[in-house]
Amino acid sequence: xxxxxxxxxxxxxxxxxxxxxxxxxxxxxxxxxxxxxxxxxxxxxxxxxxxxxxxxxxxxxxxxxxxxxxxxxxxxxxxxxxxxxxxxxxxxxxxxxxxxxxxxxxxxxxxxxxxxxxxxxxxxxxxxxxxxxxxxxxxxxxxxxxxxxxxxxxxxxxxxxxxxxxxxxxxxxxxxxxxxxxxxxxxxxxxxxxxxxxxxxxxxxxxxxxxxxxxxxxxxxxxxxxxxxxxxxxxxxxxxxxxxxxxxxxxxxxxxxxx
Amino acid sequence: xxxxxxxxxxxxxxxxxxxxxxxxxxxxxxxxxxxxxxxxxxxxxxxxxxxxxxxxxxxxxxxxxxxxxxxxxxxxxxxxxxxxxxxxxxxxxxxxxxxxxxxxxxxxxxxxxxxxxxxxxxxxxxxxxxxxxxxxxxxxxxxxxxxxxxxxxxxxxxxxxxxxxxxxxxxxxxxxxxxxxxxxxxxxxxxxxxxxxxxxxxxxxxxxxxxxxxxxxxxxxxxxxxxxxxxxxxxxxxxxxxxxxxxxxxxxxxxxxxx
Numbered sequence: 001x002x003x004x005x006x007x008x009x010x011x012x013x014x015x016x017x018x019x020x021x022x023x024x025x026x027x028x029x030x031x032x033x034x035x036x037x038x039x040x041x042x043x044x045x046x047x048x049x050x051x052x053x054x055x056x057x058x059x060x061x062x063x064x065x066x067x068x069x070x071x072x073x074x075x076x077x078x079x080x081x082x083x084x085x086x087x088x089x090x091x092x093x094x095x096x097x098x099x100x101x102x103x104x105x106x107x108x109x110x111x112x113x114x115x116x117x118x119x120x121x122x123x124x125x126x127x128x129x130x131x132x133x134x135x136x137x138x139x140x141x142x143x144x145x146x147x148x149x150x151x152x153x154x155x156x157x158x159x160x161x162x163x164x165x166x167x168x169x170x171x172x173x174x175x176x177x178x179x180x181x182x183x184x185x186x187x188x189x190x191x192x193x194x195x196x197x198x199x200x201x202x203x204x205x206x207x208x209x210x211x212x213x214x215x216x217x218x219x220x221x222x223x224x225x226x227x228x229x230x231x232x233x234x235x236x237x238x239x240x241x242x243x244x245x246x247x248x249x250x251x252x253x254x255x256x257x258x259x
Numbered sequence: 260x261x262x263x264x265x266x267x268x269x270x271x272x273x274x275x276x277x278x279x280x281x282x283x284x285x286x287x288x289x290x291x292x293x294x295x296x297x298x299x300x301x302x303x304x305x306x307x308x309x310x311x312x313x314x315x316x317x318x319x320x321x322x323x324x325x326x327x328x329x330x331x332x333x334x335x336x337x338x339x340x341x342x343x344x345x346x347x348x349x350x351x352x353x354x355x356x357x358x359x360x361x362x363x364x365x366x367x368x369x370x371x372x373x374x375x376x377x378x379x380x381x382x383x384x385x386x387x388x389x390x391x392x393x394x395x396x397x398x399x400x401x402x403x404x405x406x407x408x409x410x411x412x413x414x415x416x417x418x419x420x421x422x423x424x425x426x427x428x429x430x431x432x433x434x435x436x437x438x439x440x441x442x443x444x445x446x447x448x449x450x451x452x453x454x455x456x457x458x459x460x461x462x463x464x465x466x467x468x469x470x471x472x473x474x475x476x477x478x479x480x481x482x483x484x485x486x487x488x489x490x491x492x493x494x495x496x497x498x499x500x501x502x503x504x505x506x507x508x509x510x511x512x513x514x515x516x517x518x
Contacts, residue, residue: 041311047369048307052300054458054466076370077469084453085467107382110306110499111335123366123450148515155513163506167513181516187502191382194343199313207313208344210336235513237506240369243446247423247496254414254494256407257440 005031005093005157008082008121012075012100012113014041015062019099022142023131024063026150027096030157035068036082038075038113043102047116048074057081075117083124094157095121098131099142099149105132105170105224105234106190106216115168119240122165127156130166134228135173144176148233152182164237172228180231187236188223191215264290264352264416267341267380271334271359271372273300274321278358281401282390283322285409286355289416294327295341297334297372302361306375307333316340334376342383353416354380357390358401358408364391364429364483364493365449365475374427378499381424386415389425393487394432403435407492411441423496431487439490446495447482450474 007027011020015037027033036057056072069086071078079095100114109115118130131149133140152169161167168187172179194212201207216225224234266286270279274296286292295316315331328345330337338354359373368374377389390408392399411428420426427446431438453471460466475484483493 043310047375049370049469051302051469054460054468055455056464056466080453080469081455081467085455085457107499109501110378110382111308116306119369123369151515152513159512161506162509164503164510167510168501179517182514184507184510184514186504186507187500189500194339196314196340196344198344201313205315207315208340209313210308210310210339235510236501237503237510238501239503240366240501241446241448242368242427242495242497242499242501244423244496244498245445247421248443248445250421251423251426251443251494251496253418254411255441255443256410258438 006090007031007033008092008095009033009035010037010075010078010095010097010117012038012042012117014038015060015070017101018138019101019133019142021063023096023099024066026146027153028066030150030153031093033066034087035063035066036071036078036086038078039070039072042074042113047076047119049076050074055081075113076120079117079120092126094153095126095128096131096153097128100132101140102136103132103134103170104130104168105228106188109168109187109238119166123240125165127161128166129153129156129169131169131171133171133173144174145171145179145233148179148182164239166238168236168238170224170228170234172231172233174231178231179233182235183227183232185224185227185234185236186220186222188216188225189218190225191217265349266290266292267351267354268292268294269296269334269337269354269356269376271297271301271376273297274319274329276360277397278360278392278401282355282358283325285405286412287325289409289412290352292325293346294322294325295330295337295345297337298329298331301333301372306335306378308335309333314340334372335379338376338379351385353412354385354387355390355412356387359391360399361395362391362393362429363389363427364487365447368427368446368497378425382499384424386420387425388412388415388428390428390430392430392432403433404430404438404492407438407441423498425497427495427497429483429487429493431490431492433490437490438492441494442486442491444483444486444493444495445479445481447475447484448477449484450476
């Protein structure tokens with residue numbers, strides 16, 4: 001008998017998010033699934049970790065036949081505690097995060113709790129995939145892309161990942177028959193044009209609330225944003241080395257040596 | 260009369276941190292300084308942003324002759340609100356973040372609020388430098404490296420940055436005469452061996468508290484960790500493109516096209 005592979009599922013929208021339920025539903029058919037997810041929404045948490053207070057984990061009964069835990073921390077905390085406390089004695093074969101409500105394409109990977117959870121798993125040497133659907137609504141249609149997600153997870157479980165351990169997958173907001181396929185892409189260069197809405201609270205104190213509009217400033221043919229605009233699911237192999245190697249020669253003038 | 264350049268100073272340890280005071284002290288001599296910093300410590304906040312609640316900013320009188328604001332949000336929020344609310348009508352010539360208490364070399368850049376604030380400024384097209392001292396203690400000696408910091412800020416103010424907009428600067432915990440100089444480096448590959456200390460709170464409920472040990476797994480000669488170990492201040496030109504371009508050819512098998 002072949003042992004089932006262990007798949008850790010997490011997210012940043014919290015353990016009750018429909019996107020998590022959809023991903024668990026897909027993954028259950030492909031391996032043994034365990035869920036460790038935040039007990040509250042953690043959107044925009046980036047790669048935050050909890051170091052100044054304790055974390056709590058509680059076993060919960062949310063998904064049929066799936067061992068599940070809610071965690072008081074951030075998405076990254078969930079992965080750390082899954083790897084180092086809950087499944088310390090077992091090998092996690094794959095970590096999948098999402099399905100996020102909203103895009104994590106282009107520079108949004110930087111702000112994303114969904115992708116940070118997946119990146120944390122990749123730092124722990126676990127192959128990882130973050131999934132995001134370009135639809136913020138609570139009743140977003142996660143079914144339209146389910147066979148693509150299932151196919152991708154199966155391929156990565158069977159073949160592993162070469163030269164990288166993390167995929168950033170974004171899914172266009174389209175009906176099932178409108179999705180054209182999947183494309184391997186590069187992260188598009190983009191920009192948030194931010195605006196803070198100024199308001200007054202009930203005590204007449206001024207507050208500011210972040211809002212903004214995303215602008216693509218990249219016309220390359222192979223970006224994730226281009227693939228999404230063309231009706232494809234984008235897949236960007238991603239890492240954690242932020243060094244700009246090409247900038248090094250020009251910065252040598254900043255070097256000094258004390259004799 | 261030559262107009263002074265505008266330098267935005269922020270951090271993640273909060274507006275009362277000694278490292279911020281040290282950085283303001285250095286920057287004051289080099290340009291017009293404004294401070295926008297979190298009103299509470301935000302270590303390990305990564306690139307977190309506040310989207311589900313309002314932000315507050317208050318003008319405070321902490322540093323002599325320096326316009327200063329405390330912000331209720333994360334380090335990234337501080338930069339966003341500085342750029343888009345407080346100094347909307349002015350050009351910020353440089354953003355400096357820190358001086359962080361503790362290392363942000365190697366993969367620690369990923370978790371760092373200090374570096375995320377600087378990265379956010381770089382996304383906003385502002386040249387940025389994050390400074391970190393490899394000393395967690397409250398009475399860390401920020402003076403030992405002050406002339407190097409001053410020199411670096413001056414050079415970047417005068418010459419700008421080429422092919423990158425963000426420098427990750429880490430300073431070894433050494434006495435002034437022991438620091439050997441500055442080196443341009445690549446981000447070292449490293450790893451946290453994590454441990455969660457299990458404890459019981461006063462109500463006898465179990466909690467977990469993150470701790471761990473950092474391990475360098477990179478023997479290249481030009482890494483930030485090597486420079487630091489050799490007594491140099493490390494400078495890594497950093498960006499926000501996480502794509503692993505070399506992995507793309509091997510992942511083409513994940514592509515699909517629906518006819």
